[in-house]
Amino acid sequence: MTEVQVLTTGEAAKYVGVNFRTVIRWIERGKLKAYKLPGRGDHRIQVSDFVAFLQEHQMPVPPDLAVQKRSVLVIEDQPEMAGAIRRVLMRQGFDVEVASDGFSAGTLLTHMKPGLVTLDLKMPGMDGYEVLRFIRSQEEHAATKVLVISAETQAGLEKAMTLGASDVLAKPFENQELLVKVEALIG
Numbered sequence: 001m002t003e004v005q006v007l008t009t010g011e012a013a014k015y016v017g018v019n020f021r022t023v024i025r026w027i028e029r030g031k032l033k034a035y036k037l038p039g040r041g042d043h044r045i046q047v048s049d050f051v052a053f054l055q056e057h058q059m060p061v062p063p064d065l066a067v068q069k070r071s072v073l074v075i076e077d078q079p080e081m082a083g084a085i086r087r088v089l090m091r092q093g094f095d096v097e098v099a100s101d102g103f104s105a106g107t108l109l110t111h112m113k114p115g116l117v118t119l120d121l122k123m124p125g126m127d128g129y130e131v132l133r134f135i136r137s138q139e140e141h142a143a144t145k146v147l148v149i150s151a152e153t154q155a156g157l158e159k160a161m162t163l164g165a166s167d168v169l170a171k172p173f174e175n176q177e178l179l180v181k182v183e184a185l186i187g
């Protein structure tokens with residue numbers, strides 16, 4: 001499935017149930033950001049700008065446009081570590097939610113459709129391996145990037161990669177290491 005990055009005025013109009021001329025008026029009045037193609041002058045709208053416009057005007061965001069690539073779900077049971085990861089990522093412009101256990105992670109995963117999940121392996125109840133198996137078993141989340149962040153042994157980190165982790169980061173780590181891995185996975 002190819003992700004749509006740009007919309008025509010007609011496509012934008014279909015999403016909100018209006019005439020394409022209404023979308024052109026929004027653009028001309030400076031309410032909706034767009035650019036003109038050379039030659040004919042047709043408008044094109046970046047999906048991110050369209051989603052921002054919909055949110056600003058309290059309009060529903062279509063599910064196929066709602067995937068937030070720069071959103072991260074942090075699954076970590078230690079509040080200090082979860083808070084540290086959250087702060088580092090938020091400073092770089094990521095939308096971050098935190099789940100302290102596997103159950104709340106499942107709920108947030110479905111609700112927010114993150115572009116990336118950071119996952120601790122050692123958690124009470126449902127451990128990180130089980131969460132990883134769950135993510136990879138669900139069709140709607142199977143392509144979600146998962147960065148395992150754990151103080152687990154090398155063998156444990158390798159097991160996580162075998163189960164479908166996108167990458168691993170051993171604790172303790174430097175903030176810059178975290179950012180490099182996250183940017184490499186979701187940009």
